[in-house]
Amino acid sequence: MDNVSRRNLLWAAASAPLAAVVSGTVVPATAEPEPRKADTRAERFIVAVLPDTQYLLDEGGSDHEPVRETLRYLARAGVVFMAQLGDITEHGTETEMRAADRVYVPKMPYSVLAGNHDIDSGTDDQRGDSQYLRTFGPRRFANVPTYRGSSPGGYNSYHVFTAAGREWLVLAMDWRVSDAGLRWAQRVVSDHPHLPVILTTHDVAWADDDGNAQLSEHGQRLWDGLIRGNDQIFLALGGHYWPPGRVTLRNDHGNDVHVHLTNYQDRYYGGAGMVRLYAFDLARDTIDVETLSPWLLAKTDRDQLEAENVELTSDVDRFGIAIDFRERFAGFAPPELPAPRPPRAVMPRGTVAYWRFDSAGLTAPGADGTPVAEGAVARDLTGNGNDLTVTRLHDGPAEVLTWSGDHHDAAPAHASLRFDGGQGPDRGAVLRTGANAPVNGMRFESGYTIETFLKLPDPFVGEHAWMGILSWEGRSGDAGKHSGWSPDEPTCSLNLSGERFLQFVVYPVPGDADPTSWSHALPVGRWMHVAVVNDGRHTVIYVDGSKIARNAAEESRGISTLGKPFVIGGTQFAEQFGQGFYGWIGDTRIVSRALRPDQFLSAV
Known part of the structure; x- marks a missing residue:
């Protein structure tokens, strides 16, 4: 047949600028002030990642408002979970922790972990008492619905949230994890054998100026001692270093693990409360990622530096991850498919x-x-x-x-x-x-x-x-x-x-x-x-x-x-x-x- 003439289609060719990589995740500052409850059945949901806020919680002189606005924004956005990546404060002092205690009151499930500025950086998760632990230890999370427990020392914790009709596990690991901490984390993963795992820690990777990341010394320890052997861990997130970067590694099961470095403290206004949004879309088999400052977004009259830092759009700040969730999770959580139906059941x-x-x-x-x-x-x-x-x-x-x-x-x-x-x-x-x-x-x-x-x-x-x-x-x-x-x-x-x-x-x-x-x-x-x-x-x-x-x-x-x-x-x-x-x-x-x-x- 004539492939050109047969019932020719009428085509209208038009070109339009690409508006955004992530569609539907940016919430305008004029959105309703009340928290929006996340739909746990929707195939699209958002996990927020908040990196180092230390320069905004520094008793030597700082401004807490960017962090407050970020948390308000995330509540309006209806994120299902927020993971903080450590270095909440600059010095970890009692004064700074009191300020952090007042600022960090998210109206959504969340986790935190200690960075090297929050505790004695020469110690690991067996360090004992600290201002951080008194402020952000297990007692703080008793009423957080996703909280499931902490390691004996209190510096490692895990959460389970529900989204897209399934449960997801977040491991929040200390700045420096001991052998005992690794054993605890392994028990958590083993006790939840069918849950996909997002691992968060303060120090997992560093990157060059082009955003090419590689495991840090501590990241290599986590990789060898926990990540590579557990197929459930598909995403590992850290802060500490800058510039941001990312790398995809192959675990012992032959599957991808996405390792991301997120930190903006070196940017204008101590990062201006920059937050990373991970929009999981199980219908499209994609995680859409974007980075923005809700505090700057809320401003109506921005000066030059404010305008330049509202959103970040480099390849390591705004990107998509193609991930076939069904295939990636098949090794530990194969889909439950309907059984064959007899002919008589489908003949109306x-x-x-x-x-x-x-x-x-x-x-x-x-x-x-x-x-x-x-x-x-x-x-x-x-x-x-x-x-x-x-x-x-x-x-x-x-x-x-x-x-x-x-x-x-x-x-x-x-x-x-x-x-x-x-x-x-x-x-x-x-x-x-x-x-x-x-x-x-x-x-x-x-x-x-x-x-x-x-x-x-x-x-x-x-x-x-x-x-x-x-x-x-x-x-x-x-x-x-x-x-x-x-x-x-x-x-x-x-x-x-x-x-x-x-x-x-x-x-x-x-x-x-x-x-x-x-x-x-x-x-x-x-x-x-x-x-x-x-x-x-x-x-x-x-x-x-x-x-x-x-x-x-x-x-x-x-x-x-x-x-x-x-x-x-x-x-x-x-x-x-x-x-x-x-x-x-x-x-x-x-x-x-x-x-x-x-x-x-x-x-x-």
Whole structure:
């Protein structure tokens, strides 16, 4: 087919400046003064990291207000947790600790730890009593809901907070950790074997002027004695040195550990209460990081230095971390997936056909990667007689259709078919109903829902423009439809354009029209659920339960079927298959009425 002329898409190219790396985390100074409770179920949440504030809590002369404003800001922002990184004060004196006691009253769960300026820097966590311990020891956290305990000496502590529907552990480690402190930390991690861990300490890494970080001497001790052997620790944060920097290290389990150095005491106004925001986004598999001074942000009339330091945007101050949370945490917290559901549980009233590719629905499925034999049958589990039979296009090789154990998390069947089609003379396979299958001639004038699960390969290689996902055979021209792109296209098909846009085109029963819907560009390497829902008047397409924007505005009632086979894995043109689908297809269902999203196959 002509890839340029077929239902050409209209493109509007525009350029706009990139507004921000982190979207939605900066809260304006005019936000409500009352604390905002964090939503522990939301897939996006913020952890705040507050580094060295020592120059703002110095009895020799300083200003506490930047720290106060930062804490007020974080409460308004609804952060789930704040981790302080040590050097709260400049000298650790009684006077400074009294000031810190009045300033450090966050209205959100938080942890603190001792830096070298808060205690006798020549000692470790076995040092005994200190002004720091009297101020920020275990008794202070008795009413903090996330606090779970401290080491016997009181200088190391841990917290557990809830976000994105799961628990996360924060280890707050002293400036210098003893062997006893390391043993205590190991017990904490071992006692919580399924929790991801963020380790915080004052001294873990230093960086050069380009932000390239490496472990400090104490950081190496923590790495060898705790971090590298515990796969749960995925993020290690420290202050103490400047400039800021970061490095990614590989632990003993072959997984990444992100090590970050955060400290701004050398900048204008002792850092001006600079805070680092880590916006965890489990939907996007990203941690978006930004650095700002809420105190300077709140000012309406800034002088030059204030304006220069409101936000920091270097590569070590504003960046994103790509992290597949599911994969990264799989070694210690594998996801709890729904069990396969029996066919009878997913066939609501009006189910016309339901196909799946596990042992319940496919003739003798084999091991992952096993070719599906020519002539193999995928049974219509409704018992309505719409069985599908495997046909390789143009006598293609066996590997163009194989059985796979890969599947969408919410799919009723934990299996799929892997199609390896393409634009070539022997690249494709389809599954077709028999000549007398009832679905061949059904017109669905009262409405319909057509659903399937899809996954596109990553990388998405080769030429696959306008490959078919599912369709009914037969020329639209033979149904008396001539208003569309060509009378040789089928009467109904779900396809993928060269830009990876879903295209659903249908010729309704009355009238000569071809209402066509377009989705956004589909991602690669992840499973999606697609539903085409028609209520007898209009069609709405959903991807992963979300309605797309470009649903056809034209009225659409029914499908002008011609009594010819329904097909999975391809679309004909002039009654010929030119190529096959490229990717995975899972459970597919047709229901003769409009379903709500909570009734889709993906709803569990």
